[in-house]
Amino acid sequence: MLRTYVRARLSAGVRLAALRTRHLSATIHSMSRTVLIVDDHPSFRASARAMLESEGFAVVGEAEDGASALRAVEAIAPDIVVLDIQLPDMTGFDVCAELARRYGAPPDIILVSSRDVSDYGELVSSSCACGFVAKGELSGDLVAALLP
Numbered sequence: 001m002l003r004t005y006v007r008a009r010l011s012a013g014v015r016l017a018a019l020r021t022r023h024l025s026a027t028i029h030s031m032s033r034t035v036l037i038v039d040d041h042p043s044f045r046a047s048a049r050a051m052l053e054s055e056g057f058a059v060v061g062e063a064e065d066g067a068s069a070l071r072a073v074e075a076i077a078p079d080i081v082v083l084d085i086q087l088p089d090m091t092g093f094d095v096c097a098e099l100a101r102r103y104g105a106p107p108d109i110i111l112v113s114s115r116d117v118s119d120y121g122e123l124v125s126s127s128c129a130c131g132f133v134a135k136g137e138l139s140g141d142l143v144a145a146l147l148p
Contacts, residue, residue, distance in 0.1 A: 033147075034060045036078040038069040038095070039112070040088050048082060048138060055140025066090035070098060078107050080147065082138070083129070085113040085120065093123050100128040108147050112138060 035057045037045050042064075049059045061076050063069040066087045073081065081099075085092035092111050099106035109129040117124055117132045124132050131146035 032056075032058060033080055034058045034076070034078045035080045035082060036061045036063065036069070036072050036076065036107070037082045038063045038066075038072075038087070038092075039082075039084040040064050040086075041084075044084075044135060051138065052082075052140055052143070057140060057143070064088075066092075066095045066098075069095050070102075073099060073107060074102075080143070081107050081109045082143070083109050083111055084135075085111055085115075092129075093127050096127040096129055110143055110146055 035052055037048050037052075037059060039045050039048070039062075045062045045064075049062070053059055057080070060078055061072045063072045064087075066089050069081070069083065069087075072078075083092045083095060087095070092113075096106070096109055096111075099109070106128060109127075111124060111127065111129045111132045112135050113120075113132070114135045116134070120132075130148060133142055133146070
C-alpha cells in the first residue's frame with residue numbers, strides 16, 4: 001500500500017532519470033535525516049520547516065541565498081538540502097554545481113520552485129539533484145520518495 005501511495009505522490013514531484021531505476025523501499029527513511037532549507041522567502045522556510053519536522057525530519061539550518069547555503073553545507077553537513085531554484089545571488093543549479101565540485105558526493109538535493117518543472121527544461125535533469133518538487137506540493141513523504 002505504501003509503495004502505491006509513493007508512486008501516486010511521485011506525480012507531484014519529478015524524480016530524475018538516473019534514479020528511476022532504483023527500488024523504492026517500503027520504509028521511508030525520513031527519521032533523523034538532517035535537512036537544510038534554502039529559500040529567500042522566510043515564510044516558505046518557516047512552513048517547510050514546520051511540515052518537515054512534523055513528518056520526522058530534523059531541520060538543522062536555513063539559508064536565504066546561495067552563498068549562505070554553501071557556507072551552511074560546509075558548517076553543518078546536512079543529509080538533505082531543500083533548495084529553491086530562484087535565489088537572489090545565484091540559481092539553485094549553480095549551488096548544485098558548486099556542491100558537486102566541492103564534495104564530489106554532495107548531500108541529497110531536492111530542488112523546489114513556485115514555477116513548473118517544464119520552465120527549466122534540461123537544467124533539472126542535468127543537475128546533481130535527486131528530484132524536483134513544486135513548492136505547493138512539498139511534503140515529507142514526497143521528499144523521502146525522491147531520495148536515493
